[in-house]
Each structure stands twice: as structure tokens, then as C-alpha cells.
Amino acid sequence: MMKSAQVVKALAALAQPTRLAIYRLLVAHGPEGMAAGQIAEKLKASPATLSFHFKTLSHAGLVGSRQDGRFVYYAANFAVMNGMVAYLTENCCGGDAAACRPGTKQLMAERA
Amino acid sequence: MMKSAQVVKALAALAQPTRLAIYRLLVAHGPEGMAAGQIAEKLKASPATLSFHFKTLSHAGLVGSRQDGRFVYYAANFAVMNGMVAYLTENCCGGDAAACRPGTKQLMAERA
DNA sequence: ATTATATTTTAATAATTGTTTAACAATGGA
DNA sequence: TCCATTGTTAAACAATTATTAAAATATAAT
Numbered sequence: 654m655m656k657s658a659q660v661v662k663a664l665a666a667l668a669q670p671t672r673l674a675i676y677r678l679l680v681a682h683g684p685e686g687m688a689a690g691q692i693a694e695k696l697k698a699s700p701a702t703l704s705f706h707f708k709t710l711s712h713a714g715l716v717g718s719r720q721d722g723r724f725v726y727y728a729a730n731f732a733v734m735n736g737m738v739a740y741l742t743e744n745c746c747g748g749d750a751a752a753c754r755p756g757t758k759q760l761m762a763e764r765a
Numbered sequence: 766m767m768k769s770a771q772v773v774k775a776l777a778a779l780a781q782p783t784r785l786a787i788y789r790l791l792v793a794h795g796p797e798g799m800a801a802g803q804i805a806e807k808l809k810a811s812p813a814t815l816s817f818h819f820k821t822l823s824h825a826g827l828v829g830s831r832q833d834g835r836f837v838y839y840a841a842n843f844a845v846m847n848g849m850v851a852y853l854t855e856n857c858c859g860g861d862a863a864a865c866r867p868g869t870k871q872l873m874a875e876r877a
Numbered sequence: 878a879t880t881a882t883a884t885t886t887t888a889a890t891a892a893t894t895g896t897t898t899a900a901c902a903a904t905g906g907a
Numbered sequence: 908t909c910c911a912t913t914g915t916t917a918a919a920c921a922a923t924t925a926t927t928a929a930a931a932t933a934t935a936a937t
Contacts, residue, residue, distance in 0.1 A: 658782070665777075668776035668780045669777075673773060701927075783895090814897080817896085835912065
């Protein structure tokens with residue numbers, strides 16, 4: 654289970670329009686990710702501003718990066734998102750995770 | 766589907782240790798909720814500080830309140846949490862919600 | 878080696894956020 | 908009515924956050 658402080662950090666990282674947009678873009682691009690410049694172009698934000706936001710997302714563990722030539726590719730790290738959602742649903746829904754996860758309740762019912 | 770701006774607001778509301786603690790406390794106390802003073806005592810925070818945080822949570826739609834005598838009871842609003850989690854899993858996991866919801870994948874597999 | 882490309886870092890600044898203290902409502906009981 | 912209790916609001920301040928422009932780093936191409 655993620656610690657509360659880490660969850661706060663992840664929530665804070667996503668609680669900003671540009672960073673939420675970055676994260677969604679990265680998720681849509683899968684494990685290969687996207688180069689910083691591509692993201693800048695797509696989101697019409699300056700490289701310096703994005704670099705600042707990448708650092709915030711990285712520090713929260715929500716994205717990872719790898720260097721390829723002179724490009725830096727960023728990619729979503731699903732594990733932390735999974736952990737965050739798990740924390741929210743397991744701790745924030747009185748133990749009844751299904752109540753917090755639309756669609757899950759149906760599945761549970763079908764299985765029962 | 767919740768709008769991006771509303772999701773950002775809800776994420777920001779939860780991205781603070783005291784407010785995350787308030788929210789979890791309220792969820793654990795169900796629909797009746799808790800009086801502001803009880804919460805203050807439990808979290809060892811000043812009434813004024815809490816009032817400030819209640820406003821943030823209310824404005825994000827994460828909690829509701831009702832007056833009962835001279836007490837004000839706050840209660841979690843599950844709908845917004847559901848919407849937030851749905852947004853994160855539906856938009857942040859390349860359409861494969863199961864990849865973002867631990868436990869759900871198993872259910873999906875069993876059903877298939 | 879020099880130059881161009883891709884990205885990060887630094888410094889400065891504006892805007893937002895969280896806490897504290899004190900003053901202000903609103904309700905209920907003596 | 909008067910007082911105590913419960914909670915909110917307002918003002919002031921410190922701390923954090925986001926943006927910009929400029930300088931710095933790193934890789935690649937000529």
C-alpha cells in the first residue's frame with residue numbers, strides 16, 4: 654500500500670492542467686512514450702515550462718524517462734497510478750471499493 | 766464524464782495532507798458524517814484552519830454539509846470521487862480501465 | 878573543431894496556498 | 908435577555924508554485 658505522503662504527492666502532480674494533459678498524452682502513447690519536444694509542440698507549452706512539470710511528475714513517480722540520442726522520451730508509469738487509485742478506493746470508500754469504482758459493482762454482482 | 770477542470774479541482778482538493786485526512790475520516794463515518802468540531806478534535810487542527818479546508822473540499826464537490834442545531838455536519842460525496850476515479854481510469858489508461866484498477870482485471874478475466 | 882539541435886537549469890517574478898489571530902455570526906440554554 | 912458554544916470570516920504573513928527569459932549541458936551533424 655502506498656503511503657499517504659506519496660499519494661498526496663501524486664495527487665498534487667496531477668492537480669495541474671498542463672501536467673494532467675502531459676500524463677494523458679503519455680498514457681495514450683504507451684511504453685515508448687514521447688520526446689519532450691513532441692509534447693511541447695502538442696501542448697503548445699515552452700520547453701522550460703514542460704521540463705519543470707516533467708520533474709514534478711517524475712518526482713511523484715508518475716512518469717519515467719530515457720535518453721535516446723539527443724531526445725528524452727517520457728513515458729507513463731502505470732504502477733503509481735494503480736497505487737493511487739487503489740489507495741483512494743481502498744481508504745476512501747469505507748472498505749467497499751466497488752462503491753468507488755463504477756462498473757466494478759456490476760462485475761462483482763455477475764460473479765456472485 | 767467529468768470535465769478536466771473539475772477533475773483538477775478535485776485532485777487539488779485531495780492533494781493536501783489535512784484535507785486527505787478529512788476526506789478519509791468522513792468516508793469512514795458514512796452519510797451522517799461528522800460535526801466540524803469532532804473532526805477538529807480528531808485531527809488536532811484549529812477550527813479556522815479546518816473551515817478553510819472544508820470550503821476547498823465543498824467547492825470541489827467532494828463533501829457536503831448540513832446544519833443541525835449549532836453543529837455543522839460534513840459528509841463525503843461519493844459521486845465526485847467516483848467521477849474522478851472514472852476519469853483517471855478511463856482517460857489515463859489508454860481505454861483499458863482494467864490496467865488501472867487492480868483487482869478488476871481478474872474479474873474481467875473470470876467473466877470472459 | 879564548430880555549429881546546430883534538444884533539453885535542462887537558474888534566477889527573477891507573479892500568483893496561489895496554508896496558517897494564525899482576532900473579530901464576527903448563529904444557535905441553544907440559563 | 909444574557910451568556911456560552913459552535914463554527915465561519917477577514918486580515919496579515921510565510922511558504923509554495925508556475926512562468927518567463929537567459930545561460931548552461933549534452934548529443935549529433937558538418
